[in-house]
Amino acid sequence: MQNAKFLKLLKKVGYFYTMKKDIYAKMQILSESAKYDVSCSSSGSDSNYKTGELGATHNSGICHSFSADGRCISLLKVLLTNYCIYDCAYCINRSSNDIERAAFSPRELAEITINFYKRNYIEGLFLSSGIIESENHTMELILRVLKLLRHEYKFNGYIHVKLIPGSDDVLIDEVVRLASRVSSNIELPSDKSLKLLAPNKTKSKVLQPLKLARDLSLERTNKPIGMSTQLIVGATPESDLDILKLSSVLYDKGLLKRVYYSAYIPVNDDKNLPTIVAKPPLLREHRLYQADWLLRFYGFSYDEILTVHTPNLDEELDPKTMWALNNLHLFPVEINRASKEELIRIPGIGVRGAHKILKARRYKRLGFEDLKALKISLKRARYFISCEREFERSISFYPEKIKEALLKPEEKAQPNLFDVSGISGEI
Amino acid sequence: MTLRYDGTFEGFLTLVYEVYYKKYKVEFIHRPSKEQKLFDDAIEIVYDELKSKKVFEAMQEKWTKAEIQRVMYIFLCDEQEFEIQLLEYIQIGFKNPKELQNINYSSVFFIHNLEKELFRQYHKYSGFLRFEELEEGSLYAKIDSKFSLVYLLGCHFAKRFNNQNYIIHDMKRALAFVKFGDSMDVRSVSDFEEPTKSVDEEKFQSLWKTFFHSVSIRSRQNEKLQKSFVPLIYRKYMSEFT
Numbered sequence: 179m180q181n182a183k184f185l186k187l188l189k190k191v192g193y194f195y196t197m198k199k200d201i202y203a204k205m206q207i208l209s210e211s212a213k214y215d216v217s218c219s220s221s222g223s224d225s226n227y228k229t230g231e232l233g234a235t236h237n238s239g240i241c242h243s244f245s246a247d248g249r250c251i252s253l254l255k256v257l258l259t260n261y262c263i264y265d266c267a268y269c270i271n272r273s274s275n276d277i278e279r280a281a282f283s284p285r286e287l288a289e290i291t292i293n294f295y296k297r298n299y300i301e302g303l304f305l306s307s308g309i310i311e312s313e314n315h316t317m318e319l320i321l322r323v324l325k326l327l328r329h330e331y332k333f334n335g336y337i338h339v340k341l342i343p344g345s346d347d348v349l350i351d352e353v354v355r356l357a358s359r360v361s362s363n364i365e366l367p368s369d370k371s372l373k374l375l376a377p378n379k380t381k382s383k384v385l386q387p388l389k390l391a392r393d394l395s396l397e398r399t400n401k402p403i404g405m406s407t408q409l410i411v412g413a414t415p416e417s418d419l420d421i422l423k424l425s426s427v428l429y430d431k432g433l434l435k436r437v438y439y440s441a442y443i444p445v446n447d448d449k450n451l452p453t454i455v456a457k458p459p460l461l462r463e464h465r466l467y468q469a470d471w472l473l474r475f476y477g478f479s480y481d482e483i484l485t486v487h488t489p490n491l492d493e494e495l496d497p498k499t500m501w502a503l504n505n506l507h508l509f510p511v512e513i514n515r516a517s518k519e520e521l522i523r524i525p526g527i528g529v530r531g532a533h534k535i536l537k538a539r540r541y542k543r544l545g546f547e548d549l550k551a552l553k554i555s556l557k558r559a560r561y562f563i564s565c566e567r568e569f570e571r572s573i574s575f576y577p578e579k580i581k582e583a584l585l586k587p588e589e590k591a592q593p594n595l596f597d598v599s600g601i602s603g604e605i
Numbered sequence: 606m607t608l609r610y611d612g613t614f615e616g617f618l619t620l621v622y623e624v625y626y627k628k629y630k631v632e633f634i635h636r637p638s639k640e641q642k643l644f645d646d647a648i649e650i651v652y653d654e655l656k657s658k659k660v661f662e663a664m665q666e667k668w669t670k671a672e673i674q675r676v677m678y679i680f681l682c683d684e685q686e687f688e689i690q691l692l693e694y695i696q697i698g699f700k701n702p703k704e705l706q707n708i709n710y711s712s713v714f715f716i717h718n719l720e721k722e723l724f725r726q727y728h729k730y731s732g733f734l735r736f737e738e739l740e741e742g743s744l745y746a747k748i749d750s751k752f753s754l755v756y757l758l759g760c761h762f763a764k765r766f767n768n769q770n771y772i773i774h775d776m777k778r779a780l781a782f783v784k785f786g787d788s789m790d791v792r793s794v795s796d797f798e799e800p801t802k803s804v805d806e807e808k809f810q811s812l813w814k815t816f817f818h819s820v821s822i823r824s825r826q827n828e829k830l831q832k833s834f835v836p837l838i839y840r841k842y843m844s845e846f847t
Contacts, residue, residue, distance in 0.1 A: 205816055206815050206819045209816050213819070213822055231767055232765070232769070234764040238728075240731055243843065245821035246831055247821045247822045247823075247826055248828075249821070293805070294809065296738065296766070297744070297809060298732075299813050335765070537708055540706075541707045552709075
């Protein structure tokens with residue numbers, strides 16, 4: 179019944195729809211269509227296995243493979259279908275694109291998930307979908323997969339579900355009860371850009387299901403369901419400051435656990451999109467992730483990292499180093515006395531390094547040699563620290579001098595004629 | 606002075622006992638090797654239950670559970686030479702248990718790091734291990750790891766494959782973790798015949814390969830990064846890389 183209606187609708191839109199596509203072709207099409215979603219984490223859920231059932235989640239998450247682009251594969255990331263009634267300019271699956279379309283049946287997808295899981299290919303399922311027929315209909319189909327997996331196959335593994343903006347509260351409530359994590363992609367950092375490129379979406383429409391999901395799960399437990407979103411970087415003129423400010427607001431409100439940044443990859447031609455993009459802005463994406471980490475794990479606020487005068491992240495140096503150079507009055511930090519909060523703000527020293535320092539300095543005063551023995555990299559940190567009387571004397575303590583030293587390529591030791599190891603690699 | 610022991614945790618405890626009471630100045634500690642060297646002046650340490658037990662009880666008395674467990678875990682790192690450092694670690698711990706956290710000692714730092722390395726590998730294999738479905742429905746995985754991991758991995762999968770029977774087969778050490786129904790144990794494998802796979806196995810393997818290849822974004826291709834995350838050594842039994 180529903181299928182017939184669906185077919186009719188598709189014919190109206192002008193699609194040639196074949197129901198009997200072989201499973202490999204479907205897998206190819208539907209994973210191809212889902213791959214631009216960068217979220218792939220399976221972390222943040224405590225182990226929840228049940229005796230006599232299948233599946234458990236792992237708090238730190240587990241990567242099961244890495245694809246040729248170096249991204250982790252943790253979840254079976256597919257679309258239920260790539261048919262879509264929306265026509266968002268940046269999206270490969272927009273309705274005006276002439277691409278191959280396919281759809282999994284809920285049972286088919288559940289079975290593949292279980293079989294992949296049993297072979298330890300995946301940590302769980304990442305389920306998204308193009309919008310078919312209506313928002314509610316799509317959400318219902320997704321819910322059917324979710325119910326099959328949780329109730330019939332007794333699967334307790336990780337399931338990440340994309341909430342469909344504009345679907346009924348009742349449906350979202352059911353999804354939130356069954357999923358491990360839910361998300362809804364904002365994609366573009368401002369309403370203006372959304373209006374231009376995704377006429378069917380607005381920021382509040384995208385955020386509405388997330389707010390609802392948070393409130394619903396808060397009613398039941400004090401630990402709300404994990405949620406995330408994705409922002410496309412480089413398709414529209416927003417600055418890094420705009421993006422980071424938005425992320426920061428979303429984190430502060432406790433709405434999201436994570437924001438993903440996706441370097442814009444041109445998949446469509448559109449008059450509103452940048453036309454010449456030789457390469458996706460991967461470095462900018464990388465810098466944004468670094469800044470995002472500073473927000474979430476290092477106690478920085480967005481306005482410490484970027485200001486109206488410097489609204490974009492530096493390409494040459496990472497955001498923490500840039501911050502340190504701009505705030506040189508807080509340095510050098512004395513390794514033997516600084517608090518943990520101060521230690522993790524030193525460029526080149528992370529949370530692990532700070533822990534090692536805290537642990538080791540209980541027993542003795544640390545010097546540069548001690549830090550080296552603890553395998554703490556001093557490549558960047560050396561200019562920003564002091565160990566009692568020791569500090570980097572060769573570089574004078576001015577931002578431009580330090581920056582110059584940091585950017586200078588490392589000198590490769592010339593192999594000495596008598597130094598056999600340099601040539602043969604043997605001791 | 607060179608000592609030789611049987612390569613086990615218990616044997617090593619005997620060694621600790623002997624070193625303490627006979628005041629050996631230890632330079633090398635060997636595990637049993639097949640070829641006996643011509644001028645071998647190593648002192649053979651023979652396992653002695655009573656001596657080992659004494660050392661173990663002393664550890665229990667003074668150390669925390671995690672510190673004792675760390676010593677036991679080190680013996681899973683069997684492709685690494687750790688004996689000299691471990692001996693020093695234990696000696697430090699007997700002098701003052703608090704110093705077992707003092708990573709300024711190179712031996713303490715070494716032992717802590719080796720344990721971390723073990724868990725790093727264990728964590729990697731918990732993702733990279735590949736099971737195949739056999740005829741009768743149980744799951745079978747091969748592993749060829751640097752450290753002995755079948756026990757840790759077996760326990761890891763007991764949670765997620767609670768309603769499955771499975772075998773994790775360590776090809777190098779001829780060991781296997783077997784879970785069948787409610788029973789779980791590590792057995793040694795004397796002779797081995799390649800098991801028959803289920804009818805569906807090939808289908809899902811190629812479905813997985815299809816997914817694996819189509820999920821990668823061509824304009825972001827970065828095989829160097831891929832290699833740093835999945836070094837070749839892990840890929841031996843991963844179907845998507847063969």
